[in-house]
Amino acid sequence: MTFDAIGIASTGMTVHRKWLDAISDNLANINTATPTNGPAFQARYVEVEENAGTQGVSVRGAVFGDPEGRLVYEPSNPVADADGYVRYPDIDLGSQMTSLILAQRGYEASAAVVDRARETYTAALQIGQR
Amino acid sequence: MSMNVADILSVAPVQPTAPSAPLGVTDPATSASNAGSFANALTGAVDDVQQLQDQSNALAIQAVTGDLNDIHDATIAQTRAALAVELAASLRNRGVEAFNEIMRMQV
Numbered sequence: 001m002t003f004d005a006i007g008i009a010s011t012g013m014t015v016h017r018k019w020l021d022a023i024s025d026n027l028a029n030i031n032t033a034t035p036t037n038g039p040a041f042q043a044r045y046v047e048v049e050e051n052a053g054t055q056g057v058s059v060r061g062a063v064f065g066d067p068e069g070r071l072v073y074e075p076s077n078p079v080a081d082a083d084g085y086v087r088y089p090d091i092d093l094g095s096q097m098t099s100l101i102l103a104q105r106g107y108e109a110s111a112a113v114v115d116r117a118r119e120t121y122t123a124a125l126q127i128g129q130r
Numbered sequence: 131m132s133m134n135v136a137d138i139l140s141v142a143p144v145q146p147t148a149p150s151a152p153l154g155v156t157d158p159a160t161s162a163s164n165a166g167s168f169a170n171a172l173t174g175a176v177d178d179v180q181q182l183q184d185q186s187n188a189l190a191i192q193a194v195t196g197d198l199n200d201i202h203d204a205t206i207a208q209t210r211a212a213l214a215v216e217l218a219a220s221l222r223n224r225g226v227e228a229f230n231e232i233m234r235m236q237v
Contacts, residue, residue, distance in 0.1 A: 006206060013202045111202065118209050125220045 004054075005117040011056030012110035018059050019046050019103040026091050027100075033072070033086040035079045040069025040087035066090045172221075179218050182211040 022044040029041040043065030051058055068090070075084030189204040198204055 010206045014200055121213055125216050
């Protein structure tokens with residue numbers, strides 16, 4: 001379809017939705033403590049690439065954060081090791097919240113493109129009607 | 131007014147008329163192909179509208195059954211289907227308008 005602003009905006013919305021999903025996962029697990037003999041929760045980051053031609057954008061895959069996490073001394077934690085340490089994921093709440101805003105605004109921007117494109121095409125259909 | 135026999139005999143007998151091309155049509159072959167392409171375009175447009183409607187319906191069903199991954203997929207499919215219907219209706223209206231205009235012509 002030649003006039004595919006709506007389709008292109010749709011790919012942008014899908015990408016931002018997946019980014020939102022990844023951030024949601026990261027924030028949900030930000031306080032997930034794991035035993036030191038296993039990996040910490042690995043933050044999810046979406047890897048994005050442009051589509052060939054003018055076909056918008058798509059998610060190439062997921063990149064995972066550091067499985068080391070950060071060691072925290074918490075002897076009272078049930079999963080603490082003999083020395084009293086547990087692993088927490090190495091996720092920065094501030095940067096995740098910033099990404100959350102970016103993802104939300106990006107999604108809304110693409111939604112606005114859909115609306116504007118619809119209005120534009122409707123205006124084209126009105127040509128010569130009055 | 132007088133008329134003699136010789137004048138009457140000199141009149142050539144009426145010839146059968148050869149079938150002539152309809153008025154205004156210079157080349158029936160191109161006209162037929164033009165009509166065909168317009169009909170094809172119209173049929174193609176209707177098929178496209180049908181396809182977009184089917185897609186929109188399928189996504190609406192996914193939305194109510196909980197199988198939908200992206201909300202915007204459903205709403206965008208609806209928007210596209212609505213736009214396609216509007217476009218088809220608009221073209222149809224213009225075509226009918228033009229036809230009526232021709233039908234109102236005094237002959």
